[in-house]
Amino acid sequence: MLGAAGLAAATTFRHGGHDLLLLAVGGAALLPLLLGLAVRWSPGLTLGVGLLGAQQALRLALGPDELDTWAPASAGVLLFVAELAWWSIEPRIPAWAETALAPLRLARVLAISAAGAVLAAVVLVVASSGLSGGVGLELVGVLAAIAALAVVAWVARTHVR
Amino acid sequence: MTRAATTKLGAYAALAGVGLIAALVLGRPEPAALAAPFALLLVVGLSLAERPKVSALFELDAERQVEGEPVQALLELRAENTVTQLELLLDLPRGLATEAPNPRLLRLYAGERPELEYPIRCERWGAYLVGDFFLRTQDRFGLLVYEQKLELPRPLKVYPRGEEVERLLRPLETQSFAGSQTPRVRGEGIEFADLRPFVPGDRVRRVNWRATARRGEPWVNETHPERNTDVVIFLDTFAEARDLAGGTLDLAVEAAGSLAAHYIQEKDRVGLVAFGVVLNWLNVSSGIVQLYRVLDSLLDTEIFLSYAWKDIDVLPVRTLPPRALVLALSPLLDDRSVRALIDLRARGFDLAVVEISPVPFVERGTGELDDLAYRLWRLRREALRASYLRLGVPVVEWQRGMPLQAALEEVRTFRRHARVVRV
Numbered sequence: 171m172l173g174a175a176g177l178a179a180a181t182t183f184r185h186g187g188h189d190l191l192l193l194a195v196g197g198a199a200l201l202p203l204l205l206g207l208a209v210r211w212s213p214g215l216t217l218g219v220g221l222l223g224a225q226q227a228l229r230l231a232l233g234p235d236e237l238d239t240w241a242p243a244s245a246g247v248l249l250f251v252a253e254l255a256w257w258s259i260e261p262r263i264p265a266w267a268e269t270a271l272a273p274l275r276l277a278r279v280l281a282i283s284a285a286g287a288v289l290a291a292v293v294l295v296v297a298s299s300g301l302s303g304g305v306g307l308e309l310v311g312v313l314a315a316i317a318a319l320a321v322v323a324w325v326a327r328t329h330v331r
Numbered sequence: 332m333t334r335a336a337t338t339k340l341g342a343y344a345a346l347a348g349v350g351l352i353a354a355l356v357l358g359r360p361e362p363a364a365l366a367a368p369f370a371l372l373l374v375v376g377l378s379l380a381e382r383p384k385v386s387a388l389f390e391l392d393a394e395r396q397v398e399g400e401p402v403q404a405l406l407e408l409r410a411e412n413t414v415t416q417l418e419l420l421l422d423l424p425r426g427l428a429t430e431a432p433n434p435r436l437l438r439l440y441a442g443e444r445p446e447l448e449y450p451i452r453c454e455r456w457g458a459y460l461v462g463d464f465f466l467r468t469q470d471r472f473g474l475l476v477y478e479q480k481l482e483l484p485r486p487l488k489v490y491p492r493g494e495e496v497e498r499l500l501r502p503l504e505t506q507s508f509a510g511s512q513t514p515r516v517r518g519e520g521i522e523f524a525d526l527r528p529f530v531p532g533d534r535v536r537r538v539n540w541r542a543t544a545r546r547g548e549p550w551v552n553e554t555h556p557e558r559n560t561d562v563v564i565f566l567d568t569f570a571e572a573r574d575l576a577g578g579t580l581d582l583a584v585e586a587a588g589s590l591a592a593h594y595i596q597e598k599d600r601v602g603l604v605a606f607g608v609v610l611n612w613l614n615v616s617s618g619i620v621q622l623y624r625v626l627d628s629l630l631d632t633e634i635f636l637s638y639a640w641k642d643i644d645v646l647p648v649r650t651l652p653p654r655a656l657v658l659a660l661s662p663l664l665d666d667r668s669v670r671a672l673i674d675l676r677a678r679g680f681d682l683a684v685v686e687i688s689p690v691p692f693v694e695r696g697t698g699e700l701d702d703l704a705y706r707l708w709r710l711r712r713e714a715l716r717a718s719y720l721r722l723g724v725p726v727v728e729w730q731r732g733m734p735l736q737a738a739l740e741e742v743r744t745f746r747r748h749a750r751v752v753r754v
Contacts, residue, residue: 212338220346223365227353230361241361249368252346256339256473261418271416271438278471282375286368293367297360308355311363314370315351319344 173251174203174222177244181225184240188232195225203255210259219252237298246287253279332382332479340376340474343369376472383468384411385439389483391451391461398456398492398585404429404449404485406464410439414468419447422463426455426489434465455577456491456584458630460484490626491581493589499597500739502560502656503681503746510559510598520556527553561600561615561652564590564625565675567661567668568607571634572689577731579662579687584629586660586685586735591625603628604650606643606671608635612650641667643674651680659684663715676722683742684719684726691730720745 178196182189199221206214226244238244257279350366385408392403406421420434431449439445451461462483469476505514513522526542529549542550564587571580587603594601595617602615603625613621613628651657657680661668676682690712695705719726725745729738 212342216338216342216345219342220349223346223350223353223362226365227357227362230359231357238361241364245365245368248365249372252343252369256337256342260473271436274438275416282372282472283368286371289367289371290364293364294360297363311351311355315348315355319348 171200171204171207173247173254174200174218177222177247177251178225180240181222181229181244184229188229191232192225192229195221195228199225207255207258212256212259215252215255215259219248219255222248222251237294239294241294242287242290245290246283249286250279250283253283332477334382335476335478337469337473337476340373343373343474347373372472373474376470376474379472380470380475381412383414383417383466383477383479385409385414385417385466385468385479385481386411387464387481387483389462389464389485391485391487394486395488395490396453397490398453400453402451402453402487404451404461406447406449407444408437408439408447409444410441413441414439415471416469418467420465420467421449422465423451423461424457424459426453426457427459427461427487428452428454451487453487453489455581456489456588456630458627459487459489461487488627488630491585491588491629493585493592494735496589496593496736496739498736498739498743499590499593500656500658500683500742500746502562502654504654505558505560506600506652506654508559508600509557512558512560512597512599513555514558516556517553518556520554522555522557523552524555525553526550559599559617560594561602561655562590562594563602563604563615563651563655563657565657565659565661565672566603566605566607566629566632567659567663567665568605568609568611568632568634569665569668570662572662572664572692574692578692579664579689580632580634582687582729582731583660583662584632586687586729588626588629589735590658592622595619595622595625601625602650602652602655604646605629605632606641606646606668608637608639608641609633610641610645612646614647614649615652615655641671643671643678651675655681657682660687661685662687662689663712664689669715672719672724673722676719676724682724683746684724685735685738685742686716686726686728688728688730 178199182192182196199218202214202221203218205211206218226241230238257275347366347369350362350369354360354363354366387409388407390405392405396402415438417437417439418434419437421429423429429449429451431447433449435447437445462485464481464483466479466481467476501512505512517524526539527550529538529551533551537551539550539552566583566587568580571578573579573581591601591603598617600615600617601621603611603613605611605628611628611631613624657675659672659682661672661684663669663686672682672684690709693705696702716726725742727738727741729735
């Protein structure tokens with residue numbers, strides 16, 4: 171929750187305009203996240219993390235056209251928040267036979283978040299490299315989006331728990 | 332093994348998809364950058380996910396144990412590939428419990444063979460199969476869940492913990508086999524009975540020289556022979572009253588086990604009749620093997636609901652030998668068993684009834700009508716006991732927490748003054 175609140179606050183106060191609107195969206199993101207954590211409700215977490223991402227998108231839509239250099243860090247933090255949130259709602263095991271599991275897993279979460287931030291930076295670097303957008307590149311983007319939705323459909327078809 | 336996607340997988344895919352679409356709609360790379368870590372985790376997680384290959388060996392250090400005592404169980408896991416997070420649950424049947432952490436969370440490395448100990452506490456008598464394990468593993472990133480059930484059944488018999496009985500109830504008549512009981516008749520034996528004058532045919536070794544010297548003529552010792560007795564434990568399994576802590580059947584089984592052990596210890600022959608919807612019987616016999624037969628039969632005792640009438644005629648003749656003491660353990664809740672006991676008495680069997688009182692298991696209602704019903708029920712039970720007593724059948728009430736010896740002594744007191752009457 172602290173990470174999510176920090177990300178929402180940073181997004182709001184970094185922009186310098188439309189603070190109230192961004193604050194409202196950030197606050198709206200924290201509510202379902204809190205609810206999801208309290209009642210172990212996965213859709214609440216999805217909505218919360220999604221709204222945090224929407225806050226970022228809103229800031230971009232309302233802000234200047236220049237490239238946001240903080241986007242990779244935001245992406246890493248967003249993934250870190252999401253990972254911790256889903257970890258929090260996992261079924262509790264009364265006895266941890268191996269206490270070393272928790273630090274190992276935390277290290278893994280940190281590593282994947284950092285890798286995610288690096289990948290986001292690569293995406294931005296590629297986007298700002300001066301490569302002119304075209305039908306081919308746009309087709310790749312559409313295919314990636316379709317692939318992501320296909321994964322969603324596959325998940326929905328299988329038994330989800 | 333079953334595989335299922337977690338909600339996290341769906342959520343991440345949705346977030347990645349929305350981010351990519353937002354990048355296309357807004358025409359800016361930042362939403363794609365935000366979506367990229369989620370997509371990365373999906374790609375890495377799904378490509379690295381592999382089915383866990385876990386097998387196990389399971390052993391118990393004993394196949395038989397007494398109620399309340401522990402049994403050590405050992406589980407050896409074998410992992411062919413690394414399992415980062417394994418949730419392991421030992422599914423114990425009701426009546427058994429473990430003090431070890433259950434479920435537990437483990438990390439298994441490929442080729443590793445960890446041994447896990449489960450001290451199992453036998454809380455209730457019964458015949459069990461122990462060894463059902465549920466395994467749940469996740470991939471490294473929590474996107475997929477694998478579930479597996481390992482069935483490694485090992486039999487475990489938990490015998491009821493009987494209580495010490497100092498003096499057993501004796502049948503009115505003994506049998507003709509050698510045993511530890513002294514009958515009223517006189518014959519070859521070592522138990523002194525009386526003195527009498529010598530008659531031709533008496534063996535010289537039986538001459539009592541002191542008495543002979545005192546009286547001036549030969550006198551011989553008379554002795555009682557040592558005989559065994561037959562005891563049939565009659566267990567009523569038609570109905571029971573129970574609460575969370577136990578029931579009348581539990582008490583009856585514990586008493587039956589205890590009585591059987593003590594009778595067999597005294598070289599008597601013991602038989603068992605579990606009279607209920609499911610009929611179970613053992614012909615009378617003696618020895619340690621018979622004791623285990625009786626105990627094993629007791630473990631199978633269960634209450635089944637049925638309204639079908641059943642009387643004593645369904646019992647094979649040999650299960651109720653003549654001159655045997657039939658010791659009935661019954662809550663006297665079902666008309667069929669009540670009727671069967673009266674039948675036994677009418678056929679001349681030496682019968683004693685230990686009534687496993689259902690009263691402590693019945694809650695007295697709060698309303699006036701409930702109270703009236705309760706009192707009527709108690710009155711009917713007293714009337715039933717009186718009818719048994721009129722037939723010369725001793726009926727004693729035995730409750731949880733009361734020594735079994737006290738009930739047996741009460742029967743003995745009744746039988747001291749009562750005599751068998753053929754009806």
